[in-house]
Amino acid sequence: MELQTRHIEPASAPEIDHDSPQQPPQQAEPPEQHSTAHSHLKLICAGFSFFYAGTNDGTTGPLLPYMLERYSISTGLVTVIYVANFAGWFLSALTNTHLTTTLRHSLGATLLLGAGLQLVSQLLRFWNPPFGLFVVTFFFTSLGQAYQDSYSNTFVATVPGAHRWLGFIHAMYMLGCLTGPFLATPIASNSRWYYTYAVEAGLGVLNLAFVFAAFGRDILGSRKRRRAEARDAETQDAATQMTERTVTETGIAPSRNKQAFQEIQQTVKLRAVWLVSLFFFFFLGTVITASGWVVEYLVRVRGGSLKTMGYVSTGYNGGGFLGRLLLAEPTHRYGERRMVFLYAVTCLALQTMFWRIPNIIGDAVIFSFLGFFAGPFFPAGVSVATKLCPPANRNTALGLIFVLGQAGGSLFPTITGLVAAHAGVKVLQPILVGLFVLVCASWWIIPKVEKERDS
Template sequence: MAMQTVDVPTARTVPLAIHPSPSHLEDGYPMTALPKPNSLNTITDPEANNVDPAEEPLTPFLKLKLASAAFAFFTAGVNDGSLGALVPYILHTYGISTGSIAILFACAFAGWAVAAVVAGISRAKLGSGGVLMLGALLQVLTHVLRVWTPPFALFAVTFFLAAVGAAFQDAQANAFVATVKSAHRWLGAIHASYGAGCVVGPLVAAAIASNRPGQWALFYGFAIGIAGLNMGLVTLAFWEDATFGKKAVDESGEESEEEAQGSFGKAWVEMRETAAQKEVWLLSIFYFFYLGLGITLGGWLVEYLVTARHGELSKVGYFSTILSVGTTLGRLILVEPTHRFGERRMLLIYSVLCFGLQIVSWRVNSIAATAVCATLMSFFLGPFFAAGMTTGKMLIPPAKLAPSLGIIFVVAQAGGAVFPAATGVIAAKAGVGVLQPMMVGLIVGMAISWACVPKPQTKED
């Protein structure tokens, strides 16, 4: 049988590939459908190679929304951060013991719990923008009630109102920012804004209270201005996302199926489906310990330095501010390396470092040593919140993210209420030195709970 010869084109004889113009392409083979080389979907290790999908570009209006979300967190930080600096003055003015401070934390927790229950109905009736505006309004009302030094019972109720307002804003703002391109950076930025508020709040509170101990509530006049500005920004940025009772319609202009079921039924189904997700509860337990750790440290450090380390209140009253500076810097500086090398492993490393610093703070009887260790701890704890949100974004379906954050935040605030309150109750009998072993236990609990959070799997864009 004769061998058939085949002419093999050489490099010099291969004709150049000539592609027809897009108008001549057949409809069945659009160029946009061709796979791209080195597609992001080929990444197999999302922990070490975190890549965000190509979301919409940052338009000026989107930047306004991000700025509003950041300022909402700044407003919450001003409120939360000021309490630690004001605790000694609150105790003196109302003539209460440290154990009574637990009432304030309990009211705050009740507010977060109520917000989680009514969040679904609120979104159905008001829309995400309306919920943000309602949260801002409640925070304005909170400070208006506080500024005239009301009776302690009413003062405690304001913590309930502030918590509901913060819960509404936090859940919606986090869910919105998680959808933006390079979300891990923006989440770090908005949570750094919270840290900045925790810097400004105690600074202003300590300055006013130390100069006018009998009129420390004047600080809330400053807080009214911040909350009012927050209300204006939220209204301007998210007005189009508010429905205020309008019926939701789908893209075809027809009434959506969810709306047809009724707001209460929709909210109940949404809550039930959200609560069935294991990832939501594992993240909730992590935040339970994390927020309990941060609020316990910030709320009791000044009292600990005055009572156990014999510091002067006028000099150590600013230490809660220094903690917030550390947290803010951590959220700005550590967010990128934490995301690049993997949230899971980096948060475990930070937890080990915090454990070592806490042991040094406990065993070395020095105001300076306690302050330095606490500040470094706050720095390493800085990226934890944004890292948890980034992980949650990959674990939780987008449609369930906002209601999931409602559950996560209420459990987190339970930790932020239970542990500071327990510290106060125990300190009333055993002394404020109980803060140190409490901190060690919280660090260990936080690290173990984070290790139990599932590792995110690669998701297709």
Template sequence: MDTENQNDGSVEDVENSSAKDSSFFTQKDASQVVGRLISTNYAVMMAGLNDAATGVLIPYLQPAYDIGLLKVSMVYLINFAGWLVASFANIHVCSRLGSGGTLVVGATIQCFGYVLMFWKPPYPLFMTAFFFTGMGVAFQDAQANIFTVTVKHAHRWLGILHAVYGVGTIIAPLIANTIASRTPYWHYYYLATFILGVLNVVLLAWTFRRGLFKPNVSNANAEMKATLTNKVVWIFNGFFFLYVGAEVASGGWLVQFLVSVRHGDPKKVGYVASGFWSGFTLGRVLLADITHKLGERRMVFFYIALAIALQVMFWLIPNIIANAVTVCLLGFFIGPFYPVGLYVLTKVIPQELHIGALGRLHSELGTSWIGCIPLHDWRNRFKDRGTGYAADYGWLVSRDWDILGSAPQTALNQVRRIV
């Protein structure tokens, strides 16, 4: 009972301290914030350009530094460390600089990482740079989502925001592979991203210039405490963590599976990965409205069933063309999971906790699973199952939606009203 009273008190403190900042959370028409929508979408596209290039550059990075897979995998772990630090620092930075200021700081930190990368420094310094790119992307990703949920018809704009991230993941391998395969300067990819990153800083600073460093969190410690003691936030953290694990297992190891198990030509099957991310991006755009109209919970279960069926087909049919088709469809149907989850989360927790909750959950995303997988001999572990383990992850994700039944009754009632 005492703990419950303390939790209630924490939320009350947050509500009182945030009352004067409620204008930030006021629902806005998209026509009023076109510039900010463009700049936040561009920032998220930069995140896609950052995240999807590393795997493509590994074959060039290894001989350049004369290192093994274990050392290569460290860049993922260091990148995740940057995400983790940003997840806890996000609300404190926001309490001093506001969302606009936090976005600009994040974009600047990301650019600093590229400054360390593009001249191919000694490997320890090259690895360290991933800490800064991870931190910078995490700050921007959280604040871009927080801003987008304040726009009317947020489910649609979240779908577009995360589709734009998908566009970045499609473009990144094409640019990185072109630079690395046609020149001896694979690291110049990071020079290109640095130039694009500078434009990102300018766009964010310009579009958020009004109230750029105006705080929209008055009591960071109270909000963080309320966030960490909110059961629904932790349930959704589990949902996102498991979903991203499935996404990474499917997209991250796809090409290697097709080369080693299906004996495909690397020059040809490499394009299958772009097909997966293309389906992923289209799914976020085309399925946003239908998912919202028919009910988020119902449609997520439907998509999970389709995804598992497609994964089983991918596993059982030893044909590269059939595998390419099934994996593209898989990307299409799992694409909406993330924006749908964010939309539902923002409807079932207090508005004052959005900054803390979204900043916290972003520590669970992206590179959390990637950092561990390269440490294992995946061929002995997966064998003919390949990315079929993503189906298992999908089942676990579906269980997380069921766990909502154990959430506080008020939150559960809100979920029922939404779905």
């Protein structure tokens, strides 16, 4: 999911030692050319992590009819996978600040944890597990995505030209969503549908290796710093040694717990955090509902073929990929608040057309344009949130914003499934029109920020 975390203090040097998203920059790596190349490797790694998350999320819609058939469940019961997704993001919000303080010397360790959790979930899926375990895998996937996406967003938001790189990594997510149906639909049509997750497991191995290659030095460096801290502690008095020994053995010092709770308390008092969260709540609820149920809608209501309708969702994802690449610069140049509101109104008009025009080909084209104009929503929202949140609270704020966004991404598809179980899938369209109205309204009430220019 886009979690993702979906983060802007322009850096004054090409390379920053991102030991912790909340710590000041350490010493730059020499030589400069190698440092710049390593910085680019980290950015590409962040992009691949979003691509991998997108391939996972992009398979859910095309595979949904097969899940219903395989487990003999209703559209209402299958929505528990969205609840499991939310549970993963919710746990990440509770633990994000503690990870930041406990692993304060290693951004890479947190990214590695996120990549590992996603790989575990795919390994549990591809052998046709029982429904209960299958649902649990969505929890592990979303928890891993939450850690990796949130901290990748934080890292990317600190580099020069951050708005372009945010556009890039979120475009990679849409590219993954575009790729997902091309993986899932032919595999499900010609073989066993759950073999799709074997391919996802292979991508998960690459994601894990990529993180270690790009951030491995951060991980190893953090271990050296922790050993140095332990040696320094040995020179202190007995009482201090006992405290430091507790830190070494448990990994969590009372002072760090206190710091974490203080950061959470400060963050929840920020009005801007709640207003941005409201936008992500409705936005993610809208797009996840649309992409998750569009195939079922086109098959049941418009009479499309299941083997071909799975590709329709690729139109939205392809449009989103181009939108995040091509609209990043005009959105930044003419103002994120103004342009995203214009895009949202356009999406509302397109969604109304999709509802009222009963033509599958026309629907596919409209769905593609819908993705194009909705594409900049997530990176622009991340950019605005980063500008509105104080640097000291940025990680905690973004974690809260993303979990509330995922709450919408879990709640509205679930409500749609429950209503569809009684009234039919035709209710999807009026629900989506109403959600786009709420997207427009929630973006409009976000506070204005001064336009920041890159140094």
